[in-house]
């Protein structure tokens with residue numbers, strides 16, 4: 541009798557378990573994931589652990605980077621073209637460690653700090669076409685939530701707003717109808733969204749990244765030019781002591797919940813309708 545009851549329980553629980561698993565981002569498999577990031581490091585710092593788990597679980601992860609991040613250096617001998625090349629190479633190594641293939645990293649090519657001044661219709665049209673082409677099961681982007689916009693630096697603010705505007709436009713074919721009529725891109729409704737860099741008030745989803753936390757630290761510190769001392773006087777490598785210091789800071793800054801390393805998101809299934 542006990543065995544029968546156990547089997548009955550197991551059978552009844554199965555759909556719940558399967559359904560529950562399918563809903564957890566970090567347990568998804570064989571899905572298409574689209575990440576929009578303002579700069580070639582926010583994806584790693586904001587969601588690198590989750591991206592590593594998604595790649596490990598055989599999902600197809602695409603990273604679209606709005607800007608080339610070509611301004612953020614204090615080095616008086618740096619120039620924008622060189623910094624853009626450095627940041628690109630660093631991002632490819634960094635995302636590569638997380639398992640994202642180089643060919644899945646795409647550059648939209650806007651100048652650092654200038655996204656807010658890019659032609660708006662063009663910017664939204666580009667992101668809309670990307671969504672209609674990739675047709676993601678899940679989209680990750682910077683949180684456009686109401687608390688965060690106050691503090692966001694400009695590219696982050698713009699990337700957050702533009703991405704959600706494009707999510708909306710992608711559903712209705714009459715936005716940018718040439719994409720359907722001339723490019724054969726059908727409208728697309730993004731089913732699930734996870735926004736990284738949420739404000740603490742609005743974070744509602746946490747991914748346990750314990751198993752990839754050190755990998756995330758390694759990937760983060762491949763962005764050498766973002767850290768001291770290379771941000772002050774560029775060098776492509778680390779002194780051992782500087783590297784350890786940067787890694788320690790990253791570990792200290794990584795949010796924890798219930799004793800585990802986590803990445804925080806705001807989960808949403810649609811844009812605001814009103």
Ligand SMILES: [Zn+2]
Pocket residue numbers: 578579582695696
């Ligand atoms: Zn950034």
